[in-house]
Amino acid sequence: MPKVYARRRVSILAALTGLIASVGLFNGPTASAALPTPVSATTARSYLASLTVATENRTGYSRDLFPTWITISGTCNTREYILKRDGSNVVTDSSCAATSGSWYSPYDGATWYAASDVDIDHLVPLAEAWDSGASKWTTSQRQAFANDITRPQLLAVTDNVNQAKGDQDPATWVPSRSSYVCTYVRAWVQVKYYYDLSVDSAEKNALQNYLAGC
DSSP states (O other): OOHHHHHHHHHHHHHHHHHHHHTTOOOSOSSOOOOOOOOOHHHHHHHHHHSOBOOOOOTTOOGGGSOOOOEEETTEEHHHHHHHHHEEEEEEOTTOOEEEEEEEETTTTEEESSGGGEEEEESSOHHHHHHTTGGGSOHHHHHHHHTOSSSTTEEEEEHHHHHHHTTOOTTTOOOSOHHHHHHHHHHHHHHHHHTTOOBOHHHHHHHHHHHHTO
16 A cells, blocks of 8 residues: 555544544543552451441431532532542633543443533442441531542542442442452442441441452
């Protein structure tokens, strides 16, 4: 093939690839979520063994009891902070809202090009925390939990996947990407241990089974 045609072919392919990516049709891992690295499986198993096993109680729960999203830095609130942390080539406006970028959801392996397609998941859901001991916390403590950017608790993921997860624990829900399950359960146990939250028996059994394979 003459070089001039080869160059044109490469140019056309590059242009098509760029067009596909720009409209959000390319679902490869162009960005990687930056969840703080959770503890090792060995440490997670040790933490899990020390957690209190108790029946959950949702009496009195309201999401409003966990204030979100608070200002983290400058004009950026928690959601905006995580969008910048977990995205690639994220551009924000003067109010810190993401105007462009890409986000790879480790739960389902999808890549998104609009911030509106991404939710910030509370890995241990707020209702689950309430059931497990947060009902006894102050509002300030619940706010700290709901906006924790230090522990592996907040993660940018596909919005409808987050909505399907809802307030379920690992006894009934883990990410569909099997390669991410170990990371997920290690993070779950680390968060529960740090905040001294209990687990119910089905939750503990599921976590033990998953961690045994990590």
